[in-house]
Amino acid sequence: MINEIPFADITLLKAEKCDLLRLAYAHQFGHSRKISAVAEVTRRLSKNKNSLAVGVSCILDHLTTVKATLNNQGKLRALLLHRSKPISCLNVSGEFDTRALDKIPRIGLALALKL
Known part of the structure; x- marks a missing residue:
């Protein structure tokens, strides 16, 4: 039996002339990778506001x-x-x-x- 390493991805995005910073983390579960979980943090520097979103996807x-x-x-x-x-x-x-x-x-x- 082969030990499978779960797939994970981290993304940092700068947009709107570096006014918007977005950090996202995605993790896929299971052998067939049918279930994914995502967390995203967004920071708007000009308005000094943060937002957080979490989600799940299932095929x-x-x-x-x-x-x-x-x-x-x-x-x-x-x-x-x-x-x-x-x-x-x-x-x-x-x-x-x-x-x-x-x-x-x-x-x-x-x-x-x-x-």
Whole structure:
């Protein structure tokens, strides 16, 4: 049995004339690398503001992927991506504000067809 080393990636990005710094860490789990976890810290120097987001992605099969993200502002986002053919894609997404439970969640649907 071969010991498999988990795949991890760290990225540091400078953007908008070095006003925006973004540090992201991605880690893939499992033998087939179907589950990934991500953490991202963003710093805007001009406004002296930081943000944090954590997320997870799971490949259910070769056509379907599910993703979820939660940020420090309390926004929970989810995405279901399904490819019916290599050229067609259906996206179902939703966003829920965990700090404002009385608000209606946002739901989106997108269908991309290539003929």
